[in-house]
Every structure is written in structure tokens, then in C-alpha cells.
Amino acid sequence: MTHTAHPDRRAAAHRLSRAFRSPLAGLAGDLARYRWPVAVMRVLRRGRLFLPGRGEMRRALVALPALADHAAHLDEADALFFLSYRHYLARGMGADDRIRAAHAHYAQQSAAFDPAYRRAVAGGGLSLWGREAGGVAYGIRLSASRDAPWEGGLSLDFEVDGGPVCTMSFSLLPEDMLWSGGAPGRLAPLVVRKQSAQDHRYQAAFNRAFDRTTAAHLCFGALSGFALAQGMTRAVGISARRQPSVTPEAEARFRSSYDVFWETLGGQAGSPFGLVIPLPAFRRPLGGVTGAKRRRALQRRTHVEAVFESARARIAGHLPADPPQ
Numbered sequence: 001m002t003h004t005a006h007p008d009r010r011a012a013a014h015r016l017s018r019a020f021r022s023p024l025a026g027l028a029g030d031l032a033r034y035r036w037p038v039a040v041m042r043v044l045r046r047g048r049l050f051l052p053g054r055g056e057m058r059r060a061l062v063a064l065p066a067l068a069d070h071a072a073h074l075d076e077a078d079a080l081f082f083l084s085y086r087h088y089l090a091r092g093m094g095a096d097d098r099i100r101a102a103h104a105h106y107a108q109q110s111a112a113f114d115p116a117y118r119r120a121v122a123g124g125g126l127s128l129w130g131r132e133a134g135g136v137a138y139g140i141r142l143s144a145s146r147d148a149p150w151e152g153g154l155s156l157d158f159e160v161d162g163g164p165v166c167t168m169s170f171s172l173l174p175e176d177m178l179w180s181g182g183a184p185g186r187l188a189p190l191v192v193r194k195q196s197a198q199d200h201r202y203q204a205a206f207n208r209a210f211d212r213t214t215a216a217h218l219c220f221g222a223l224s225g226f227a228l229a230q231g232m233t234r235a236v237g238i239s240a241r242r243q244p245s246v247t248p249e250a251e252a253r254f255r256s257s258y259d260v261f262w263e264t265l266g267g268q269a270g271s272p273f274g275l276v277i278p279l280p281a282f283r284r285p286l287g288g289v290t291g292a293k294r295r296r297a298l299q300r301r302t303h304v305e306a307v308f309e310s311a312r313a314r315i316a317g318h319l320p321a322d323p324p325q
Helices: 007-019 023-033 036-050 055-062 065-073 095-111 115-122 203-210 215-228 248-257 259-264 291-316
Strands: 126-133 136-144 154-160 163-174 187-196 234-238 268-271 274-278
Touching: 007 065, 023 036, 036 055, 036 095, 055 095, 065 095, 065 115, 065 136, 095 115, 095 163, 095 187, 115 126, 115 136, 126 203, 126 215, 126 291, 136 203, 136 215, 154 215, 163 215, 187 215, 215 234, 215 291, 234 259, 248 259, 259 274
Parallel strands: 187 234
Antiparallel strands: 126 136, 136 154, 154 163, 163 187, 234 274, 268 274
């Protein structure tokens, strides 16, 4: 059965092709959004892909359907956002690493899944889990990142009655980029964004429904299901100092939001990007936790495990029945 390309997809592929012919292709969009010194810097960053010796990589990138899909739905017309943004995925990444990271993620998304997955993720999102409690609809949706693609190619949104209250974004990178001794041909998630809504009116009903489990823990349960469905057994949570949006004034707050959170999941030092987290994180031993605290911890674990199992099953349903070894 053949599929007709969506008009947005065809337009994106055309735009992608233009962008890969010249770093000036995105200049008009840059000038519409940024002051001219910033626009010039973005052109220069894109120019790294046009240096001698990178023609083969350009051809490989432009041929990736998942990259064209993502470009079709971005809030801005910048098909080379992985170079235009200075801090793509992590502070301190050079151009070669940013190009390799983008290629690894979008090549995997192009090859690993069926067309229904790619259409859903690039469009309205793929539902990984859902539940109704107390008259409120809860769900987790996986989609291509829209507003901040430099903080991860994929986003998990925890939704309350259809509105997101927590976003966790990540990209899949080669293991040898993420930790020493990792395999170049195997990928693992780098979790770059963990952002919660400022409006907490949903919180009281949420606490009753999920025994004070946090939306972020449930999102990470979904990420664990996504990863383990594909045989990925570790993730890396980015450290505050390398998070793309951190400022010196906000680093202490980011450290609490990122580093401390990864530690609650069992994350340990071992990656230049942050903390390495074994998956699934919620199966860590509870150690000396006893009594009422243990019962509450087990209740929270039950909620996360339900999300994990749902996400793993739904992702597995979009993978080939006999995946390549």
C-alpha cells in the first residue's frame, strides 16, 4: 500500500532541500525574528554544514523523512535548527557533535518505526497512556517538539483535560557520546527539558488520583517504556550546568529541578552531559523505607508502572515484528 505525502510534508521536504543547498536559506526567517547580529551568527553556524568534507552528511540528513516531518511542524522555518541554535541539546557541544546527534536521532526515527507512528508524532501526537479519575481526563502524549526543538527532538506532555501541565523533552544519541565505553551503534535518550506549568489549579485533584506522584515521575515512566520497548536500558538526565536554557542566575534553581530530580530516579555520575539513570527507574529497591511511607511509595510506584507498561506496549506496536539486530 502506498501513501500520498501530506502537503505539509512535501513543502517541508522542499524547504529542507533548499536549506541544505545554502546556509542563507533561513536568513529571511532569522531577520523576521532576531536582530541582525544574531541572524548573522545563525547563518555562520549553519555554514558549518557546508564546509569541505561534509557533503555526504548533508545528503544523509536531507534524505531523512523524520527530519522533514519535524521541520513541517516547527514554529519557525529553520530546517537546520540543530546548528542555528548555539546550545542545541547541551551547552558546550561543537558543530560536529550537533550534526552527529541530529543525524542519529532523525535516522533512528525514520527507520525504526512504522508510518503511522511518524504521522502521529509529527502531527497531533501519539497517545501513550490515558486515565479518567474524578471526572478529570489524564494522559501522556508523545510528539515532535514544537516550541523548543533545540531541547530535544521528542516531547512527552502530561495532559490534564487536554492541556499540558508537564513537558519532558529528549533526543536519542549514540551511547559513546553519552558515556565512556558506550557502543557507537546503540542509542539512548538524553533528557534535556523538564518543565512544569505555573498554574497549579489541577494539583489537588491530581494528588488524590495519583497519591502525590508527580507528573514528572509519570512522564519519566512513559520515557522508560519508550526506551525499553526498543532495548534501551539507560538514559541520561542533563545537568543544570549544561541545560541549554540555564543562566548563571538560574543555575541553583535548575540544579534542584534537574540534577536533584535525576538523583531521585537513581541517577549517578558517569556522563559528561549529566547523570546516568538505569531503566526502569521506579524498580529501584526501597531500602529502609518502612510502614506508611513504604505503602505510599508502593502506591506511587503502581501509578508509574501502569504508565510504563502502557507506553512500552504502544511503542512496541509501532516497531517491526522482527527488528533488525
